[in-house]
Amino acid sequence: MAADKLRQEIVRVLQGMGVDDAGTIGLDRPRNPEHGDFASNVAMTLSKRLGRPPRQIAEEIVQRIDRGAAGVSDAEVAGPGFINFRLVQDYLHQGLAEILGRDAGYGRSEAGQGQPVNIEFVSANPTGPLHIGHGRQAALGDAVAELMAWSGWKVHREFYYNDAGEQIMRLARSVWARYQQELGNDVPFPEDGYHGDYVREIAREIVAEHGDRFRGDEGDEAVDAMRQFAVARLRAEQNRDLDDFRVRFDEFFLESSLYTSGQVEETIRRLRETGLTYEHEGALWLRTTEFGDDKDRVMVKGTGHPTYFLPDVAYHLSKWERGYHRAINVQGADHHGTVARVRAGVQALGLPAGYPEYVLHQMVLVMRGGQEVKFSKRAGGYVTLRDLFEEAGVDVTRYFFLMRRPESQLTFDLDLALEQSDRNPVYKVQYAHARMSSIFRRAGVTAAEIRAGDADLALLASPAESELVKLLLRFPEEVASSAEGHAPHGICAYLEEVAGAVNSWYHAGNLDPQLRVVGVPEELSRARLVLSRAVQIVLRNGLTTLGISAPERMDREESDT
RNA sequence: GCGCCAGUAGCUCAGCUGGAUAGAGCAACGGCCUUCUAAGCCGUAGGUCAUAGGUUCGAGUCCUAUCUGGCGCGCCA
Numbered sequence A: 001m002a003a004d005k006l007r008q009e010i011v012r013v014l015q016g017m018g019v020d021d022a023g024t025i026g027l028d029r030p031r032n033p034e035h036g037d038f039a040s041n042v043a044m045t046l047s048k049r050l051g052r053p054p055r056q057i058a059e060e061i062v063q064r065i066d067r068g069a070a071g072v073s074d075a076e077v078a079g080p081g082f083i084n085f086r087l088v089q090d091y092l093h094q095g096l097a098e099i100l101g102r103d104a105g106y107g108r109s110e111a112g113q114g115q116p117v118n119i120e121f122v123s124a125n126p127t128g129p130l131h132i133g134h135g136r137q138a139a140l141g142d143a144v145a146e147l148m149a150w151s152g153w154k155v156h157r158e159f160y161y162n163d164a165g166e167q168i169m170r171l172a173r174s175v176w177a178r179y180q181q182e183l184g185n186d187v188p189f190p191e192d193g194y195h196g197d198y199v200r201e202i203a204r205e206i207v208a209e210h211g212d213r214f215r216g217d218e219g220d221e222a223v224d225a226m227r228q229f230a231v232a233r234l235r236a237e238q239n240r241d242l243d244d245f246r247v248r249f250d251e252f253f254l255e256s257s258l259y260t261s262g263q264v265e266e267t268i269r270r271l272r273e274t275g276l277t278y279e280h281e282g283a284l285w286l287r288t289t290e291f292g293d294d295k296d297r298v299m300v301k302g303t304g305h306p307t308y309f310l311p312d313v314a315y316h317l318s319k320w321e322r323g324y325h326r327a328i329n330v331q332g333a334d335h336h337g338t339v340a341r342v343r344a345g346v347q348a349l350g351l352p353a354g355y356p357e358y359v360l361h362q363m364v365l366v367m368r369g370g371q372e373v374k375f376s377k378r379a380g381g382y383v384t385l386r387d388l389f390e391e392a393g394v395d396v397t398r399y400f401f402l403m404r405r406p407e408s409q410l411t412f413d414l415d416l417a418l419e420q421s422d423r424n425p426v427y428k429v430q431y432a433h434a435r436m437s438s439i440f441r442r443a444g445v446t447a448a449e450i451r452a453g454d455a456d457l458a459l460l461a462s463p464a465e466s467e468l469v470k471l472l473l474r475f476p477e478e479v480a481s482s483a484e485g486h487a488p489h490g491i492c493a494y495l496e497e498v499a500g501a502v503n504s505w506y507h508a509g510n511l512d513p514q515l516r517v518v519g520v521p522e523e524l525s526r527a528r529l530v531l532s533r534a535v536q537i538v539l540r541n542g543l544t545t546l547g548i549s550a551p552e553r554m555d556r557e558e559s560d561t
Numbered sequence B: 001g002c003g004c005c006a007g008u009a010g011c012u013c014a015g016c017u018g019g020a021u022a023g024a025g026c027a028a029c030g031g032c033c034u035u036c037u038a039a040g041c042c043g044u045a046g047g048u049c050a051u052a053g054g055u056u057c058g059a060g061u062c063c064u065a066u067c068u069g070g071c072g073c074g075c076c077a
Helices: A002-016 A042-050 A054-064 A089-105 A132-150 A166-182 A197-210 A220-244 A255-260 A263-273 A309-321 A337-348 A385-392 A394-402 A414-418 A425-443 A463-473 A475-484 A489-511 A522-545
Strands: A038-040 A072-078 A082-087 A116-120 A154-161 A251-254 A277-280 A283-286 A297-300 A327-332 A357-361 A364-368 A371-373 A410-413
Touching: A002 A038, A002 A042, A002 A054, A042 A054, A042 A082, A054 A072, A054 A082, A082 A089, A089 A463, A089 A522, A116 A132, A132 A154, A132 A327, A132 A357, A132 A364, A132 A385, A132 A394, A132 A475, A132 A522, A166 A197, A166 A220, A197 A220, A220 A385, A251 A255, A255 A263, A255 A309, A263 A297, A263 A309, A283 A337, A297 A309, A297 A337, A309 A327, A309 A337, A364 A414, A385 A394, A385 A414, A394 A410, A394 A414, A394 A425, A394 A489, A410 A414, A425 A489, A425 A522, A463 A475, A463 A489, A463 A522, A475 A489, A475 A522, A489 A522
Parallel strands: A116 A154, A116 A327, A154 A251, A327 A357, A364 A410
Antiparallel strands: A038 A082, A072 A082, A277 A283, A283 A297, A364 A371
């Protein structure tokens, strides 16, 4: 990559000036194009150390630099001591050829070296349909996973759920009550029960399957049958929702397995061995404050039952021991309270500080006509993920969930989501992609037939074209930084920038036919087709990292008016 | 009371982990369709980066305090 070559040359120059350990050389892309393609601030950061004014140091670097070795055509001192570099034009042409050559692989890197990373997300308990918060998490987790995969990590998508706890019992009691009511048995509905209509649906299905076998039966066996039926039924529904939302998992990890396999007991034993546990008022505590938690935590209650903390620790220990020395948990910000204690728990067992990593996302509001949408018919208290993507479409829903940084509250504007216009950023990006296909159809070529080697890329000489190529060449860095920062919204912003730039370039041809791709002299047309194809590859690859389709053609739905 | 997250244009949000004159989309205003699909483009206007200090060559970005909003602080799950 161009930056690496340049950085190496700067290091060489600095060594010649007696600086052997300059650290990482600051090299960034100025927003102002007049400041060149890259700018370095080394002269300023070294000023104090060398006891010389920054501009003087910058001058010396500029004089010593070997432009050919650095891959730049120009280097100059500017402002308080920046050095601005301009890349050789040839670099852009090689870059274009590389994009077409790598095609679906353009933007991938080997940074992760194939090491395993565990990405846990959604992790909904099977007590009801998935809601929009799960949806944001599904979109986020899947995109982070895909971006990590693009960065060379071996990604394992994991869904953790509690199939045996107190919430499940609440569900079972709720279903039991509805079942009795279906049979005309007037029993009270549990105070803390699940009120959604889906509970009645499940009760009816049990009636259909088992008849009145459990009528009036308050025994464990009856409630357990309800529990098993309801869990299986809701797990199947959640899987269907995720499937239709195009999110797949490699593993569903059951909390109950931590008990049946003895891992919970094993975790207690190992924690005791550390000497960091103590008994107080009949409970077993762990000194999590040793690792930065603000208070110690109970592991085993006075009743002899473990708290939730314990299986959490056992679970994350299991991730580590299954070989995932990197783990990312995507969770709602309302769970942030567990972060410090889980980390403290696994640190007590010798795992590194900062394991696992967290992406904590804020809540989602759905707005329609300026009003918050609060209820779905079936779920009762909340809007379901399915309601949302069936109305807005999977692509739009995923994109909207991803386009804001996780830490900011998300307002899902349903009116905007349904709009098929440039106001809707998903369509803007997808349409730019489809538009390239349209050009190819018009030119009578297929995408695969376009080859950089067949064209004279020096014909792409306008500033708009150079800037567009530079933008496309940024894509691999965008993928890398979005992956490392666990921040898919960066890709959204980037894609919108590319779409804007290519629309602008394309529309110049409206006013001036000589600027078109098709209908200009053949040599020129071939060069512009290469650029068009490169744009299309970047848009498609970017959408792919987000789990969003890149259509070849978009037909607008006719409106009623 | 303590902790986490946020506060940037009228609205929704970016801001590359400290760089040069703070950006984009929408909304507003003015232009552009016998079109390589106008689902678009060009131009204009819009800012005390919540507030007050501090750190340094340089702060929207880092530190401290304050204000506002959201969330979390159990031997709940």
